[in-house]
Amino acid sequence: MRHVDEYRDPAAVRAVVDRIHATVTRPWTLMEVCGGQTHSILKFGMDELLPEKVRLVHGPGCPVCVTPLEMIDRAIAIASRPDTTFCSFGDMLRVPGSRDDLLKVKARGGDVRIVYSPLDALRLARQDPDRRVVFFAVGFETTAPANAMAVHRAKAEGLSNFSVLVAHVLVPPALEALLAAEGVEIQGLLAPGHVCAVTGYRDYEAVAARHRVPIVVTGFEPLDLLKGILAAVEQLERGEARVENQYPRAVVRDGNPAALRMIEDVFVVSERSWRGLGAIPRSGYALSAKYAAHDAETVFDVGGLTVKEPEECRAGLVLQGRLVPSDCPEFGTRCTPEHPLGATMVSSEGACAAYFHYRRAPRPAAAG
Amino acid sequence: MCLAVPGKVVEITGEGELRMGKVDFAGVQRQACLAYVPEVQLGDYVLVHVGFAISRIDEQAARETLEALAEIGALEEAEGGG
Numbered sequence: 001m002r003h004v005d006e007y008r009d010p011a012a013v014r015a016v017v018d019r020i021h022a023t024v025t026r027p028w029t030l031m032e033v034c035g036g037q038t039h040s041i042l043k044f045g046m047d048e049l050l051p052e053k054v055r056l057v058h059g060p061g062c063p064v065c066v067t068p069l070e071m072i073d074r075a076i077a078i079a080s081r082p083d084t085t086f087c088s089f090g091d092m093l094r095v096p097g098s099r100d101d102l103l104k105v106k107a108r109g110g111d112v113r114i115v116y117s118p119l120d121a122l123r124l125a126r127q128d129p130d131r132r133v134v135f136f137a138v139g140f141e142t143t144a145p146a147n148a149m150a151v152h153r154a155k156a157e158g159l160s161n162f163s164v165l166v167a168h169v170l171v172p173p174a175l176e177a178l179l180a181a182e183g184v185e186i187q188g189l190l191a192p193g194h195v196c197a198v199t200g201y202r203d204y205e206a207v208a209a210r211h212r213v214p215i216v217v218t219g220f221e222p223l224d225l226l227k228g229i230l231a232a233v234e235q236l237e238r239g240e241a242r243v244e245n246q247y248p249r250a251v252v253r254d255g256n257p258a259a260l261r262m263i264e265d266v267f268v269v270s271e272r273s274w275r276g277l278g279a280i281p282r283s284g285y286a287l288s289a290k291y292a293a294h295d296a297e298t299v300f301d302v303g304g305l306t307v308k309e310p311e312e313c314r315a316g317l318v319l320q321g322r323l324v325p326s327d328c329p330e331f332g333t334r335c336t337p338e339h340p341l342g343a344t345m346v347s348s349e350g351a352c353a354a355y356f357h358y359r360r361a362p363r364p365a366a367a368g
Numbered sequence: 369m370c371l372a373v374p375g376k377v378v379e380i381t382g383e384g385e386l387r388m389g390k391v392d393f394a395g396v397q398r399q400a401c402l403a404y405v406p407e408v409q410l411g412d413y414v415l416v417h418v419g420f421a422i423s424r425i426d427e428q429a430a431r432e433t434l435e436a437l438a439e440i441g442a443l444e445e446a447e448g449g450g
Contacts, residue, residue, distance in 0.1 A: 002394060003374040003413055003425055006434055015441035022447075036370050061370070089418070117419025119401065142370040145404055146420040153385070194370040197415060197423040220371075223437060248429040250372075250415055256422060259404040349370070 003249070007221030008044075016226040017049045020233060027053040028236050029185045030229060031178075031321050033171060034192035035062030035349025036220055042358040044222045054233060057185075057321030058354075060174050060277065061192050063139045063167075064091045064347035065319060068273040069309050071167045072097035074302040078134055078165065079105045079112050081300070085128070087121035088136040090114040095343040098307045118150035118164075125154065125162035134296045137164040142194045144168055144285060145259035148266035151287065151294050163296040166286055169272050171195050172203040173283035178320060179211040186321060188232035190218040190225070193247040198263075200255030204243045212241045219247040266291055275309060275343065276316030313342035318351050325355040332356060372417035374425055375400075377408055391416055 032038055038058045041047050047056050060066055076097050079086035086102070093102045093114065106112035111131075115121050118135050125133035137147040147164060154162040171192060179186065191204055196217045208215045214235035218228030228246045235241065245251055265288070272284030287295045297303040309316070312330065317323035325331055325344070335341040337353055344350035379390035380402060387402040391414060398416075405414055405421045414421035 001413075001427065001430060003430060004394075006430075009437075012437045012441055015444040016437065018444045019440050034370055063370075119419050140370055142372065142417055142422065145422060146401075146418045149385070149401065149403065149420070156385075192370060194372045194415070194417060194422065197372070227433075227437070249426050249433060250423045256404055258406060259422060262404070 004221065007219070007223040009223065012223055013049075013226060016223065016230055020054065020226065020230050021051050023230065023233050023237060024051045024053045025237060027055070028187050028233060029055045029057060030188045030190060030232050031057045031059045031186045032190040032218070032225070033059035033061045033175065034195070035059075035065065035347065035351065035354075036194070037061070037190060037192070037218065037225060038351050039349060039354045040220050040222065040225055042354040045358075046222060046225060050229065054229065058318070058351040059321060060178070060274070060319040061140065061171065061195075062319075062344065062347050062349040062351070063143070063169060064095060065315060065343040065350050066169055066174075066274045066276065067092075067095070067138055067167045067343065068275050069098055070273070070306045071165070072101070073307055074297065074305050075136055075165055076100050076102060076105055077302050077305065078296060078300050079110050081132075084132045084134055085111045085113060085124055086134050086136070087113045087115045087124065089138065091347045091349075092136055092138060094340065094346045096340060098310075118147050122150050122153055122159070122162060125159045126157070129161055131161065132299075133162050134300075135162070135164045136167070138167045140169055140171055140192070140195050141199045141263075142192075142197070144263045144267065145198060145256070148262045151266050151291050152262060154294055155291060160293065163294045163299045164287070165296040167272075168267065168285035169274065170269070170283050170285070172207055173280050174274065174277060175207050176210075177277055177280050177283075179207070179213065181320070186213065188213055188236055189215045190228045190232065191215050191243075193217055193219040193224070193251060196247070196251045196255065198256050198259050200253050201243050201245065201251065202253060208241050208243050214241050215243045217243070217245045217247050217251050219250065274319075276319035310341070315342035315344040315352070318344050325352040326359060328352070370417065372415040372422060374413050374415055377402070377410055377412050377414055377421075380408075380410060389421070391421070
């Protein structure tokens with residue numbers, strides 16, 4: 001087994017799709033939480049295989065997309081300093097700040113590097129002790145163990161020139177906020193499989209019980225997603241609302257204990273501002289006090305920088321599952337991946353980018 | 369960004385926080401930190417995210433998932449599809 005192709009088998013896909021059709025009797029709206037799942041769904045056209053009664057809306061699970069504008073501006077302020085090497089995952093570079101983006105800083109001669117892992121940034125700090133190396137620690141719980149390890153190693157090795165700009169967010173508090181909002185139409189959730197690989201799914205049990213929604217821990221391959229959808233629909237049809245794990249090859253209830261220990265050592269839970277959702281209490285991580293010397297917001301004194309979100313970008317509605325990207329008046333015209341108005345059009349997990357890449361042509365009229 | 373790719377561990381070096389490994393992704397090999405999967409042995413599959421293995425893939429659970437899928441397939445066929 002290679003754990004990829006087995007989950008793309010066309011005959012099995014047809015069988016699960018048929019089972020979903022046979023199960024559904026009433027209309028249901030499900031949200032896939034993770035942007036990676038959104039991209040899989042659109043790339044493989046899975047939404048078009050589902051019965052009309054099953055509607056998928058796309059969730060806020062794109063860390064680049066929910067990072068607020070002011071955090072981008074803080075990154076730009078740091079990256080523009082001549083003594084600093086600013087390292088980031090590639091997605092972040094073209095996300096517009098209030099005036100600029102990180103790619104423009106790089107074009108002006110700023111030392112902005114795309115890295116694959118936070119350990120690459122740590123290596124740069126080791127190699128060049130005279131330069132200040134900053135890593136943009138963006139991500140959900142999936143990425144937190146990696147970023148935590150980089151900070152932990154920097155302290156252990158005495159790398160005082162290494163710091164992180166932390167914009168870490170947590171999934172369960174965002175789901176609470178979405179489900180508690182007025183006029184919410186979400187009846188079932190596909191929980192993000194790789195977040196749950198780290199955290200497990202105990203926290204989701206409280207969310208499912210409080211809001212009476214089935215939550216299915218779901219993977220990313222076509223058959224993983226279809227099995228997740230089938231499980232959620234089966235629960236809804238039976239009137240159930242519990243957490244179910246449809247990704248057991250990667251996820252156990254208690255998550256990854258070694259990774260959780262490192263997260264607990266390096267981070268503390270804090271309030272975070274989310275693009276589109278606003279400030280949510282206890283919805284992210286900040287560095288714990290003993291790692292304060294590696295906190296770029298303090299080191300570079302950019303914590304006070306605040307700005308307002310632009311009104312022309314409707315990413316906030318997209319991130320709440322309230323606007324389908326292709327229904328946005330700017331979609332594909334004033335807003336494209338080359339010239340984005342907001343992060344959801346840039347990120348490889350952004351819902352607008354997924355629609356732009358896979359769903360630009362008008363959908364063919366259904367036959368028969 | 370929560371993309372994690374399954375690969376096979378083909379080399380393990382170091383211990384504890386510094387446990388690293390070489391992981392083969394269908395022919396392409398990359399270094400990954402194995403500190404968070406202390407139970408992983410050579411030949412195991414792991415899910416790698418930004419250079420870190422975050423989970424060992426449970427082969428038994430994977431087999432059960434595929435068997436469940438095969439069962440759905442057999443049932444749908446018996447019922448003449450949907």
